[in-house]
Amino acid sequence: MNEPTAPPAGPDAAGDPGARGFTVPGSAGPGFVTRGSGARGLLAEEPGLPGYVLGLGDDALVAAQRVAEWCARAPQLEEDVALANIALDLLGQARALLSYAGELEGLGRDEDALAYTRDERDFRNVQLVELPDRDFAVTVAKMLFFGAYQHLLYTALSSSADPRLAGIAAKAAKETAYHTDHAVTWTLRLGDGTAESHRRMQAAVDEVWPFTHELFEPFPPVPGTVDPAGLRGAWLEPVERVLREATLRRPEDGWAPTGGRRGTHTEAFGHLLAELQYVHRTHPGARW
């Protein structure tokens, strides 16, 4: 993972809200030169509350998309239902947060415009949520680490000075408690299960752990926000306890890939977005 370079922010980066941020490939104009510039808007460069809310919304949206990939493929029927419900919760969080981010931006972009018409470099989600779930154990590890992080952050944000964000966070905190609880039951079951399930759960924990550091990257102090940097201690304590109980080894801290919050993403992310956005981009403005 390279250190990200800031995407160019031209004077026309504000985009054209009337076009719902959709740039026709090959058309003349800045959209051709700067990838997705029509969809960039102010949010991507915004270090304040709008950018903060966008980051949380993108986290939830991308996590929802990944979890939903298990629909009809989960290892058990019950798990199929559970994961689909968790994905639905995350999608609900994404809708509330992206709607709010769009309103804060003030360019007329709604939740759909933000979800479907931005390019990779305009997404502000952490890389952890976009990692491909090559094994069910990876899904469990991601849900444990990300769910516990989300729960702590949302709980802290539920007393935010920003009433809109506080309202969303208070609701979402309750949902993420269930997601984390679900991940804990699976971590224990797989970690302290058979030799094979233990091996794969440990491999998943080792694979995902480096990406947990980005969750706690400092965010500049902005009224209404909570700096996640202060939450790692509160996160480590229960996570380490669960890993220990599941007879899993807590990985060493070392490599700490980063850049998602500034628009640098992993190779897998483009493929995820292609699937997420294909229909909307093929039929822009379609309604039913």
Add this chain to the structure above:
Amino acid sequence: MTGHTLTAGPEARVRAAVAAVPDPELRVLSIGELGVLRDVTVGPGGRVVVTITPTYLGCPALEVIRSGITAAARDAGFPDVEIVTSLSPPWTTDWLDETARAKLAATGIAPPPPAAPDPAGGVPRAGAASPEGAASPEGAAEATGVPPRARALPLLTISPRPPYLPGCPRCGGAATEEITRAGATACRSLWRCRACGEPFEHMKGH
């Protein structure tokens, strides 16, 4: 008609009509009983403003509830309806009254745990053990037959709610076991009664 209907003004009529809209996922309950309906006001010119709160942010039933409210208000003679969605305070199963709990049980769904003593409405606080949780979860687990794995759960301070064992809504048996925590909808889990052997659903505390 009787004097009763004459004294009930149009505002009371539209309130009652909206409150009676059934929840699409738990049709035995109305949105009034469920606590999804927060407020109904009738403004100048008969404009009705209905405030609802979602049970979950992504609740897919919300669209159906909205159209149900619009139809109910229209049938009550108020075609001009505005529906406001409010997130604060967050919805909680603590808002289900005794009637609603009894209706759930009668339809075979074990109702959620009794209202939490916290008057703030049960927003979970990380690291804060709730009073029930502190009351020897180990002992409770031994007595009620929670699977050994589940006993490890209080290890995690981010536990949604203290462990709760719903009674069987069919035979009233107390010895029950969880089959799967994620049921047909996000708000329900699947259980089995060890006395009568029947499976049943439980509306989770939230």
